[in-house]
Amino acid sequence: xxxxxxxxxxxxxxxRRRVLVANVVGGVLVAALVAVVLLRLAEKGQLDAARxxxxxxxxxxxxxxxxxxxxxxxxxxxxxxxxxxxxLVFGLGRLSxxxxxxxxxxxVVEFFRAVPVLLMMIFFWLGLAQLDLFAPQDLPLVxxxxxxxxxxxxxxAELVRSGVHSLPKGQREAALAVGLRPGQSLRxxxxxxxxxxxxxxxxxxLVVILKDTALGVIITYPELLDSARRLGSGQGNxxxxxxxxxxxxxxxxxxxxxxxxxxxxxxxxRTAGTASxxxxxxxxxxx
Amino acid sequence: MDEGYLARLGTLLxxxxxxxxxxxxxxLTFWAGLLALALGTVLAVMRISPVAxxxxxxxxxxxxxxxxxxxxxxxxxxxGLWGQLGxxxxxxxxxxxxxxxxxxxxxxxxxxVCEALRSGVNTVPVGQAEAARALGLRFSQSARxxxxxxxxxxAVAPLGNVLIALIxxxxxxxVASVAETSGLMRQMIEFRPxxxxxxxxxxxLGYVVVVVPVGLATTALSRRLAVAR
Numbered sequence: 001x002x003x004x005x006x007x008x009x010x011x012x013x014x015x016r017r018r019v020l021v022a023n024v025v026g027g028v029l030v031a032a033l034v035a036v037v038l039l040r041l042a043e044k045g046q047l048d049a050a051r052x053x054x055x056x057x058x059x060x061x062x063x064x065x066x067x068x069x070x071x072x073x074x075x076x077x078x079x080x081x082x083x084x085x086x087x088l089v090f091g092l093g094r095l096s097x098x099x100x101x102x103x104x105x106x107x108v109v110e111f112f113r114a115v116p117v118l119l120m121m122i123f124f125w126l127g128l129a130q131l132d133l134f135a136p137q138d139l140p141l142v143x144x145x146x147x148x149x150x151x152x153x154x155x156x157a158e159l160v161r162s163g164v165h166s167l168p169k170g171q172r173e174a175a176l177a178v179g180l181r182p183g184q185s186l187r188x189x190x191x192x193x194x195x196x197x198x199x200x201x202x203x204x205x206l207v208v209i210l211k212d213t214a215l216g217v218i219i220t221y222p223e224l225l226d227s228a229r230r231l232g233s234g235q236g237n238x239x240x241x242x243x244x245x246x247x248x249x250x251x252x253x254x255x256x257x258x259x260x261x262x263x264x265x266x267x268x269x270r271t272a273g274t275a276s277x278x279x280x281x282x283x284x285x286x287x
Numbered sequence: 288m289d290e291g292y293l294a295r296l297g298t299l300l301x302x303x304x305x306x307x308x309x310x311x312x313x314x315l316t317f318w319a320g321l322l323a324l325a326l327g328t329v330l331a332v333m334r335i336s337p338v339a340x341x342x343x344x345x346x347x348x349x350x351x352x353x354x355x356x357x358x359x360x361x362x363x364x365x366x367g368l369w370g371q372l373g374x375x376x377x378x379x380x381x382x383x384x385x386x387x388x389x390x391x392x393x394x395x396x397x398x399x400v401c402e403a404l405r406s407g408v409n410t411v412p413v414g415q416a417e418a419a420r421a422l423g424l425r426f427s428q429s430a431r432x433x434x435x436x437x438x439x440x441x442a443v444a445p446l447g448n449v450l451i452a453l454i455x456x457x458x459x460x461x462v463a464s465v466a467e468t469s470g471l472m473r474q475m476i477e478f479r480p481x482x483x484x485x486x487x488x489x490x491x492l493g494y495v496v497v498v499v500p501v502g503l504a505t506t507a508l509s510r511r512l513a514v515a516r
Binding site: 011015019022023026027030040041044046110111114115116117118119120122123126127129130207211212213214215217218225229232238239242245246249250253254257 | 337338339340341344350351353354355356357358359362363366367370371372373451455456458459461462468469472473476477480481483484487490491494495498499502
């Protein structure tokens with residue numbers, strides 16, 4: 001898309017013919033690849049109607065997939081809110097005038113961005129069992145939410161920081177000039193604009209949160225992948241169940257991505273200058 | 288922490304081979320990274336090519352793979368590819384699972400490599416491509432000689448982020464029955480729940496030690512390789 005106008009001119013007749021040939025060859029190759037895969041699947045009986053038709057009935061959905069989806073969305077929704085709060089607190093902490101607060105918040109944020117989410121989930125799931133803080137049946141949910149919050153909250157903290165840094169200097173100078181204190185300037189002038197600037201990046205972080213709830217299957221959280229796996233092993237169509245679960249994830253995530261792009265188109269008009277929150281150097285927003 | 292705590296943790300660390308588990312993750316990262324880089328480059332070239340069918344295929348691949356949880360892909364590799372379709376990548380049981388996990392990690396991260404390279408292409412000024420065309424280079428020549436060399440240099444930082452994500456995501460290979468750090472950490476915590484915090488810190492700091500230098504190195508490299516404009 002992006003490279004399109006950059007990389008080649010409006011094609012002449014010779015190029016058009018060449019592109020047409022390449023298109024046909026490419027199309028045939030793709031079709032051949034798909035055909036081979038489908039043939040191999042059919043050979044193994046994976047395309048039999050019996051393995052797919054259960055998904056057209058209500059049973060698998062009401063008994064397995066929808067309850068799993070509800071759990072997935074529940075964990076994702078809680079984690080989105082808590083990550084936002086964590087990110088705002090630590091993002092402001094990294095902008096604090098106090099060197100100690102900045103250093104502590106910086107260390108916390110960098111630490112949780114470097115540790116795999118799965119390790120955190122396993123730690124909280126098994127570790128909190130020692131403390132009697134939560135009912136045992138809640139521990140998988142708590143583990144999933146805490147793991148997601150610490151990682152994604154740290155990414156959000158970095159977004160808050162980079163959003164504030166991307167604002168034109170005049171915003172802070174004007175706020176100080178009308179007599180606001182630095183803290184007030186941050187709270188009333190800079191952060192609200194930074195939040196708007198970081199909306200697109202924030203929305204793509206929601207996709208990361210939703211995808212990573214699937215890690216919950218490892219710590220026995222009954223989310224969508226777990227229910228698809230149980231459904232599939234019960235009915236003998238594990239491959240088909242996994243495909244259906246994946247399609248559900250893809251559809252929801254694609255909608256979230258589109259939302260992110262739509263927000264990116266709108267956000268630019270609401271801030272001073274051309275503020276934007278980009279993924280900072282060490283941030284891994286691309287999971 | 289009293290002395291007894293550290294002593295108990297020390298005894299536990301002698302019983303389990305933690306460095307060996309990290310070595311498995313590093314191997315997973317290495318092979319999956321190589322494969323993902325190759326596949327991702329092909330996809331990126333497809334996505335910027337003048338051929339519409341290849342562009343659509345590349346875009347479709349990225350949309351599907353990027354929006355599917357890695358956990359599902361890895362479960363699919365073991366339960367689906369191996370369990371249902373009988374795809375075997377090695378006669379040895381352990382290395383079969385290892386290779387299936389590498390495959391799953393590679394196809395997932397190839398989508399992100401592709402996007403990183405495309406963002407690198409965006410850093411190349413229009414004038415470069417225009418100049419290449421003005422000299423009479425074809426698409427393949429201008430891509431190979433002018434655009435991609437600069438795009439790779441502009442893509443070092445995002446590629447570094449993909450590498451860091453890959454290192455951390457290699458822990459998900461646990462669902463593909465690969466014995467690596469997250470599985471070992473779980474075993475150790477289940478065996479000695481009294482030192483759970485110490486065990487977690489050992490593994491977490493292990494990842495900090497692996498990930499932070501990679502981050503610093505790619506940041507330094509991207510500054511050094513940045514095309515002066």
